[in-house]
Amino acid sequence: MEIHSIENMSALLKIVGDKTRLTILGYLKEKELCVCDLVDLLGMSQPGISQHLKKLRVAGIIHERREGTWAYFRLNTELEPYLAQIIKAIPSQAASLKNYEAARQNNCCVIKVENK
Amino acid sequence: MEIHSIENMSALLKIVGDKTRLTILGYLKEKELCVCDLVDLLGMSQPGISQHLKKLRVAGIIHERREGTWAYFRLNTELEPYLAQIIKAIPSQAASLKNYEAARQNNCCVIKVENK
DNA sequence: TATTAATATAATTATATACTTATATAATAG
């Protein structure tokens, strides 16, 4: 499928047009995060987050990095202009992320990362 | 609703993320068109086109101009950057439009416009 | 090797939405 075909654009816009995925992208704008962080941040089921991340990954909007059983996701920084502009327009989730990191009770994927 | 809230972005991206509406926007990038033109160009029912145009209009993506029973639609040229970039990325429908105008059998809204 | 932990996939359900046909509205022509 051509990059800028109507079909491809429609598919990509549908993927980024979901509230949950926009929020995920808002967080990933701040930093690379793992599935368990996003589960807590979004307050939804792990399979739900996993399915959203898969769609974003297959679409090439985010990249995955594996470390043991952990899966870390980050933004693809080489998106086409119209997608880059969408990411840019997403309101910052920095405050929410900071609050989460300060208050976190769990140690999901944290220890491994810090000791790395 | 704030312009760049997640909710608002999601609503707008869903509106532009539809194949039919992207195609309509691709045509409107070329020139102002009336409902009957778009019905022929898209090859779908008049109510279908009308419903799509209403969504685009209510969202502020296109503007309407009334002339008698005809309704002409054109792009809003003052869209936020991320929406403007999306419009820019839509493949040109110029060839298809030119072909339609050359071959048109109907005279839907044409005579009035030319005599105006 | 068995258990635990992190993530992914499958199956299901509920909601949203993009069409269609039928009908209503509104403006012009006769």
Add this chain to the structure above:
DNA sequence: CTATTATATAAGTATATAATTATATTAATA
């Protein structure tokens, strides 16, 4: 005023999709 034309709205239907719970997979660890 009546008929016609262009467009809008209503109602109904089929498909897509976002969520959940249940289960599978995979890697680390006891």
